[in-house]
Amino acid sequence: MTDASNVIGPERRPDLSGARLSRRYAAERRFRLYGLAAVMTGAAILLVLIGTIVANGYTAFFQTEIALEIDFDPETIDPDATRDPEVLRAANYQVLIRRAMQARFPQVTDRREKRTLSRMVSSGASLKLQDMIMVDPDLIGTSRRVWVKSSDDIDSFAKGKIRRDVPDADRRVKDREIAWFDTLDSQDAIRSKFNTTFFTAGDSREPEQAGIWGAVIGSFLTLLVTLMLSFPTGVLAAVYLEEFAPKNRWTDLIEVNINNLAAVPSIVFGLLGLAVFLNFFGLPRSAPLVGGMVLALMTLPTIIIAGRAALKAVPPSVREAALGIGASHLQAVMHHVFPLAMPGMLTGTIIGMAQALGESAPLLMIGMVAFIVDVPGGFTDPATVLPVQIYLWADSPERAFVAKTSAAIMVLLAFLIVMNAMAVVLRKRFERRW
Amino acid sequence: MRKHRLAFAALALAGAVILSAGAAHARDQIRIVGSSTVYPFSTTVAEQFGKSTKFPTPVVESTGSGGGMKLFCAGVGEQYPDITNASRRIKKSEFEKCTKNGVAITEVKIGFDGIVLGIAKSGPDLVLSKKQIFLALAKQIPDAAGNLIDNPYSTWDQIDPSLPKMKIEVLGPPPTSGTRDAFVELAMEGGAKKFETLKALRKSDKKAFKAVAHAIREDGAYIEAGENDNLIIQKLQANPKAVGIFGFSFLDQNADKIKGAKVEGADPTFENIASGDYGVSRSLYFYVKRQHVGTIPGIEEFVAEFTADRAWGDEGYLVDKGLIPLPAVDRKAMRTQATGLAPLSM
Structure with a gap:
């Protein structure tokens, strides 16, 4: 028996001393901590990534709109009162929007200024009027308050993406546009609405009309x-x-x-x-x-x-x-x-x-x-x-x-x-x- | 198990049906390919065209000028595009390829695009000459004796004491980009010509001159930042000591964050680019396949829309998108040429 024990060496007994036991527990705790740290790092990175995307993107689900008193002038839309869909489709609805904006700001007379003024409204707004008339031709001759989309620059401004404290020359929305915006806002003619276009439209070059x-x-x-x-x-x-x-x-x-x-x-x-x-x-x-x-x-x-x-x-x-x-x-x-x-x-x-x-x-x-x-x-x-x-x-x-x-x-x-x-x-x- | 087998048969059949459906299909919408610089303008016109006419909205692909030419010149027939956009003029080799494949084309010049060297608003003002741009970015520059040496400059003030004391760090597009081609041709070549020895070399050996003038340094001072100009803008904001190279429309949209460097005494402004005072600007073009007019509906009308004053005029909707229009006289001549579908010869 002693020979055999010499061959395999002294018998190894488990070291059950308190010191070693606590070392083993500590090693396990450390290992768990490393694992937890790895998971936490991953989660933190993911959180930052998603946080940035959401912070950048949530505003796109909303769209600034401007209320206009649109006068559906029969002379402009359908001068011969034919009610022919082709005539209604081809009418110049942009003119109605321009008139409505000018009626709100009669003090603007300069041609360039007028152009800037009508550019506050999205170029797609005329399509909305067209749709309204196509669906219900009886609107012709009436006057009605219509909410139309603002242009992308005005929208960015309303969302705070274009800031007021930047010098006028460096801002895409100029001081006079901000003044007009504030006037409209004080008249409750500005609102922010859920952007359904984003979920129903195809691509567009105009951000406010683009959808997925x-x-x-x-x-x-x-x-x-x-x-x-x-x-x-x-x-x-x-x-x-x-x-x-x-x-x-x-x-x-x-x-x-x-x-x-x-x-x-x-x-x-x-x-x-x-x-x-x-x-x-x-x-x-x-x-x-x-x-x-x-x-x-x-x-x-x-x-x-x-x-x-x-x-x-x-x-x-x-x-x-x-x-x-x-x-x-x-x-x-x-x-x-x-x-x-x-x-x-x-x-x-x-x-x-x-x-x-x-x-x-x-x-x-x-x-x-x-x-x-x-x-x-x-x-x-x-x-x-x-x-x-x-x-x-x-x-x-x-x-x-x-x-x-x-x-x-x-x-x-x-x-x-x-x-x-x-x-x-x-x-x-x-x-x-x- | 019959259910499983039936499901498989149905799937396979459906696959076969959609495969065969693709073969016979006549095209009724215009197809446009080409430059990513012209893409914003081309798409805007396409959208307007689709809304205001009875034709379907043209499909515009962003393939780059070179890639667009390749597709465009491949042949005549509805599987090939009808129009290609380019941020440079068609090359002789491309024209020959077109001719070889029986493609007859009409050239339309639509306006200008400035290439801007921008820096963050918080960074120093930059006033550069083309010579200084060349000295900062060329791989090899001539020394005092006129021999070519590797570019030794690492900070701007080493080039000229009037420039700020900061590391040369320029973010720009990769070699595949048309913006890079134009930048090299306009700014770098313009700067290289200021050296007597290189000027002489240009006279004697044009190829050797181009090799020197077009080579951008690869020691880390010029950083290829990809084709995405928005990304360059973001990087400039993060690092106010870096200079970026990008198209004018991005400066126009981000004037609250970025300022452009003066080049040869001219600021990169709308007026200076339109008048030609700002030297680093290029012309933008599109090319129409003449054989497709009449076969693919709407091409003539599309060209007419693009060259109408309400689109490319001084107050047209393309100007809002950042296009710098041609002078009124040129516009008139170009419209006649475009709507008359005048053949291009080189």
């Missing part, structure tokens, strides 16, 4: 194409590779390639789309169809990899039991393995879709980085997507687009949160653990 609806629809159509192409293809590829394909050099090569594709910079897929879909197949430029096809190529590897992982996670006993009672290979897979792997596959798909939603680089090459006013109505209409809209607004000189940019980022983030939350819920709901 066109980009939202564009993103939706694009993602629909992506989903339709990449989900069936990706799932079939995953099932075949995992369940049926022989394990040989070729399947290894395919696996390496799929993993590789997942890491290829996304702009490369855009170049591919330009060369193949546009130049070779002659598909239309700027179309959600092509955008969706390009993004489908990009998300395929994600879906295949997630799908294979989900299939692998199904215990072999399920497969073997099915085969053991006489099911064919296909039956075993389709009736037992595949349904169990479905939640994991869906999670992978949603995460892939969320990635595709945030992508803008590959769309540059196929012409989706474009100014598109009309909301797209189909898969081949020119369209743009949310991240591209953000990029285009961020590059615009007009000051008011800074807020719009942040507001659009908030909308994009909201969509991403919903999609990722959906992935988590699906996993929690249907995932089975063995």
Whole structure:
């Protein structure tokens, strides 16, 4: 016995002294603290990021409006009293706004000043009057108080983005405009209202008329194409590779390639789309169809990899039991393995879709980085997507687009949160653990 | 499991349907590509055009001048764009490529754009000459004997004692940008010409001269800040000792935060750029594919809208967007040329 103990050395006893015990507890506390610090740092950075975006952008959800006493003068709108929609559409509503502004400030007589005065109102205001008349031609001949949007500069001023204490020459809103604004404000003719245009309009060069609806629809159509192409293809590829394909050099090569594709910079897929879909197949430029096809190529590897992982996670006993009672290979897979792997596959798909939603680089090459006013109505209409809209607004000189940019980022983030939350819920709901 | 199979079949079928739908599609809206500098003006006209006529709103892509020319000159047919914007004149090589592909074009000059050297309001006032700009930013400069040496200057006051004592730190666009091309051509070349030796070199070997005049230093004094001018403005505010290079419309919008440097005695103001007193300004153009007029509806009307006085005139809506208009006489001549679709020859 003594020989043996010499070979393995003196017997090691656990050191249960108080000092060592407290050292071990301290080490654990330290480790937890490091972990907590790491999480807190991440959370703080995220908070600062989101805080900046919200602080910059929340004002874009509101729009300053000016009340005008509009006199729907029959002479100007419909001199022959035809009530013909074509005549009503073509009438010069800008004149009505100019008159209303001048009626409020009769002391302004200089031509240049008058021009500045009517520029306080958005150039889109005449469209609102046009709409009112088109809907209800009986308004002609009446006089009515109408709230119209202010111009983007006045809006920025009202929101405090253009400050009063800056010298007149350096300010886009001049002293006399501020005086007019204050007069209007004292007459209760200025209000701030929730900006519905932002959620219902397409892009515009005038910040107060610009909206994200066109980009939202564009993103939706694009993602629909992506989903339709990449989900069936990706799932079939995953099932075949995992369940049926022989394990040989070729399947290894395919696996390496799929993993590789997942890491290829996304702009490369855009170049591919330009060369193949546009130049070779002659598909239309700027179309959600092509955008969706390009993004489908990009998300395929994600879906295949997630799908294979989900299939692998199904215990072999399920497969073997099915085969053991006489099911064919296909039956075993389709009736037992595949349904169990479905939640994991869906999670992978949603995460892939969320990635595709945030992508803008590959769309540059196929012409989706474009100014598109009309909301797209189909898969081949020119369209743009949310991240591209953000990029285009961020590059615009007009000051008011800074807020719009942040507001659009908030909308994009909201969509991403919903999609990722959906992935988590699906996993929690249907995932089975063995 | 039949349900699953049905779902798959439906998805695959839907995919096939949307794929085939894309093939047959006639284009009825104008397609415009090209310079990001002209983009704000082109889009404004496009929007107005869409609102005031029965035609659909043209689609405007921001691809850069060079990229736009490439797409535009690729051929005739509805898959190619109808109009390209450029913040410089079409190059001879591009024109030849267009001609080779059977593209006949009309040139329209729409106005000017100033390139500004800006600094934060809290920074020192800058009064520069083109020669000083060249000395601050060139990769190689001639020494007293006329030999080219690597740029030794690290602060502005080393170049000229009248300049502020601060580090040379210039934020500007990358080489892919048209603003950079124009800046190099107007400011740097203009400065290089002030040196006798370089002037002589220009006469004897134009290529060698350009190589010197167009080379911007790469030792960290010139920082490529990307194509986004708003970003440059933000960086200038954060660092009052840095100088930025950007388009005039961004100075116009941010005059409460940024001031422009005087170049050759002229401030970068609307009037000085329009009159040509401010030297670092360039012309903006768009080019129309003549074969598409009549095939794609609305091109003539779009050109007419762009060249109408209410758009590009002294009080037009493009001026509000920062365009510096052509003199009235030039405008008239250019409108005749544009609406008559006069062919361009080089």
